[in-house]
Amino acid sequence: MISCLVVDDEPNAVKLMEDHISKIPFLQLKQKCFDAFEVMEYLRKETVDLIFMDIEMPEMSGMELATVLPKNQPIIYTTAYSAYALEGYEFNGLDYLLKPITFKRFAQAATKVQDYFALLKQPVDFNTHDVLADCMFVKSGKQVVKINYESILYFEANKEYVNIVAAEGHSLVYKRMKQLEMQLPVNFMRIHNSYIVNINFMQKIIDNHVLIGDTKLPVSAGYRDKLLSFIDKKMM
Known part of the structure; x- marks a missing residue:
């Protein structure tokens, strides 16, 4: 199971993401947040595998929030503006969802996330150079x-x-x-x-x-x- 957090300042957008997540068997929504400060407060005590993060938020954008999160925190960015796509990939972006987010496109991103976590769990650790060094x-x-x-x-x-x-x-x-x-x-x-x-x-x-x-x-x-x-x- 992949635990998720959704952050977006628009309640309707949060509700849509909640509905999409509920239809994917391997995703589990742990928390809904409506601004960056709620996210930081929650992550002081808890952890999640994945964050669905809106980019355009008041006071602190999704990109700015990403800079204060753990370096390896996987994020899928959501926004109404495609211009942010390339920048998003530089901030731990596993994918980029353009609003309005259809379930088909969401399911594609979810599959990519599932592959990502499966890859992390592969039994061979290539950081140990004494295993299959060639x-x-x-x-x-x-x-x-x-x-x-x-x-x-x-x-x-x-x-x-x-x-x-x-x-x-x-x-x-x-x-x-x-x-x-x-x-x-x-x-x-x-x-x-x-x-x-x-x-x-x-x-x-x-x-x-x-x-x-x-x-x-x-x-x-x-x-x-x-x-x-x-x-x-x-x-x-």
Whole structure:
């Protein structure tokens, strides 16, 4: 069972979310809040697996509230404005529901959440590097796929997913880049908020780009010094 909290300053919106949640067998509504301060007060004493959070609220917006919540608190944002979508994914957003929220769209988000929590409960812990240190297992769709580290060219962030680009093809997995980066062997290097590369496949550095095969990947200013320091140590 996935416990939920709903926060929205509009009572009708809260009622709609309550109705939607009641129709999903694996969701359990634990609390309804009507502003950010009610949420903070509740979470001082309790925890929930998931928050359905309105973005446009008086005094403190959903985005602002997200910055004071635990870093790994899963959130699904709700709003009447699609312009917030990309920003929402930067604040623990598992999904983004555009009002008026149909049950069909809500059910899709619920399924995504169920997959997310199922993935977290997978028995193999890749933070322990003494287990299967030469490969990783990822859930892609309904499959669990084994990928050898030596075949991975690079990782590319795609909203709340990561695209693993390997010699044998692509795999799209539900994972955050920061979590992934901590699990990888030392031959993988972050060069951009959206890219982690396998330095074994790095062929050239051209201006602010890394060349891997025929693909040019950008190097952002925040990661450039680390990359150049690595190159200097290998310079002949």
